[in-house]
Amino acid sequence: MAWAAAASMLPWEAGEASTKAAGMTDTGIIINALGGLDDPNRGSDSLVPTLTPRVLAEAHASGLTAVNITLGYVSGPDDPFEASVRDIAATDALVREHEHDVLKVLTAADMRRAKAEKKIGLIYGFQNGAMMGKDASRVDIFANLGVRVFQLTYNPANQLGDGSMAPENRGLTDFGREVVARLNARHVMVDLSHSGERTCLEAARVSTAPISINHTGCRAVTDLPRNKTDAELRLVAERGGFVGIYFMPFLNASGHAHAEDVVAHIDHAVQVCGEDHVGIGTDGSVTQIDDLKAYQTALAKEIAERRAAGISAAGERPDTFPFVVDLRGPQQFQRLAQLLAQKGYSSERIEKILGLNFLRYAQTIWGS
Template identity: 45%
Template sequence: MLDRREFLIAAGAATAASLTARLHAADVPAWPPYRNTIAIDGESGLFLFGSDADPTETPAELAAARASGLSAVLLSIGPNGRYWNNDAQFEKMKAQLARVRGIVSARPDAFRLIDTAADLQRAHADHQLGLIPRFQGSEPIGEDLDRVALFRTLGIRVVQITHNRRNLAGDGSTEPGNAGLSNFGHALIERLNHERVVVDLAHGSQRTMAEGIAASRAPVLISHTGCRALADLPRNTGDAELRAMAERGGVAGIIFWPYLRTDTQPMAIDVVRHIEHAIDVCGEDHVGIGTDGGIAPVARTPQFEASNRENVKAMVGDGIFEHGRPADLYMFIPDLNVANRFELLAGMLARRGHKDARIEKILGGNFARVFAEVWR
């Protein structure tokens, strides 16, 4: 059974049309440097890499990956808030990493696994989509910190400490207690630093993020988030935490989910607003993009619309969204629902007066800097 994020990625895999386009209501000028820019999505993926996907059924996704112009994505292997600490799930994570490696080996023209910073450059130069395997939640490590080294050997390069809920390491964003990092969480971050694995604090509670930033000796990511000053929601990051993260060299990726507003559906201008606020707080060296959606545009079929409404209803029930939000809330940005959304966003930023060098950092240069520093 697909989780809600996998549902969204699967919906993208269903379409082969409208891979690239201009914004429907705006005359967005082209941004000529895009195809020469390393662009990295701090949370994205393809249904192709899901545990139940059939690689022969996803040609639209391969076309979208090429059309996107992305150099790399942080690819969630799991657990996405779903798994507890048991041997079955430990083995499942190892099997899923092996499956990703197998797909990459079969399609070296399209994909490259990213082990080092140099691999990012190679993926970009060879027009491949680089894949940076990560855990979205530290549950696969269980209580055995030696698994950090094992999973690094198997390809994991980023570990998100928590998902929405509480785990052994700390509190996630939907936990009302806001208990922060546990003693184990502090030990986990120390071990991740030692093994040169990037610490990701996305989905953490406010206190977990603050304590994680302080605990890490290396720059951290908040890979997919919004600015709490603009939308006061638990999944967003406060200005104090953004400043502390930036002071230690980290990067926050702006999300494409409805956390960018507290009322209606976010649109492209809301993404820009959050990027610009983060620049004002953090500086241009500490802002990126983490869409938290599939690369392929979502096919808004009647079947999708019905399923999406059910998902929104369930998320309201889980406390992820507030009561009163639109029933047809989308976990993507409707006027950026194209594969080359980074290119369009770059054009919007350029039109608003942002210089090319700043845009290049936001599209992926800042993430690449952190990876080079931590993975060295």
């Protein structure tokens, strides 16, 4: 690949020339372990992708091969089970409508097929296990519907375990252990992003398959609850799992994260986990924001609503953005690759971080 060559064309803001040098149309496999296909310029309360011509064009331009999209219940007054089934059905309809641009990912081979066919693979995932109710057999329902990533908790506690903002840090419940066993049996990825430390460590130990932390930062670099301790990172990697670093404000104690913070957290994760277990889970989309001031006004309202609902995390403030200010838009993956190359990362290591590590891990869980 051309990562190192692109890095020689400093600065990365060089625009179209550096984009071409980075191999925008042939950058290998890029997999976002947690992200979205939506337009932040268009307000929406739905988690279902927004597959407008612009969103699709900018996703293709970014070189994205596949992305784990959040569907289903996260919080709010809706019935968790009904909301989750409804989102899956709506997204299935979108995939059928846009079959020339996207495909539904069920196996690792589907991500390779997305690359070969110049499509974007959509990985269906949950970020809260509340839709389980008290019935672990619901795992079978969602696995049959194509859900491939199951995050046990969001920030608060639920019936499976404690989230990162639950002060008791009580770990997995008995029901949580039952759900993990069922997820293992159905070859669904067990994701411990947003979990409390004990929940993560216990899940890694009881799971018969490697687990993932698809979008996080490193607490040793920035001490915030949404970031993972070295103990969590190390155990997940030692058991064959995957850690994705996000592009979120929690990467910097000021709440204003920059590209250099993403690189610092990736580098720390590589030191702790090894280069075969680290990737990216940006927690964002690739569509550029047109009016940052208008977006910030809407975001302040969203932050206030999250606080009122009790689902926000330490480090979220009205003046923080849920992205990295200088690492966004369709060129974000190429820019990150160039910055990693500048740091001395080889092309092979960069390719692992941008997608091949997640692909290998997914093949372990889902099959080829």
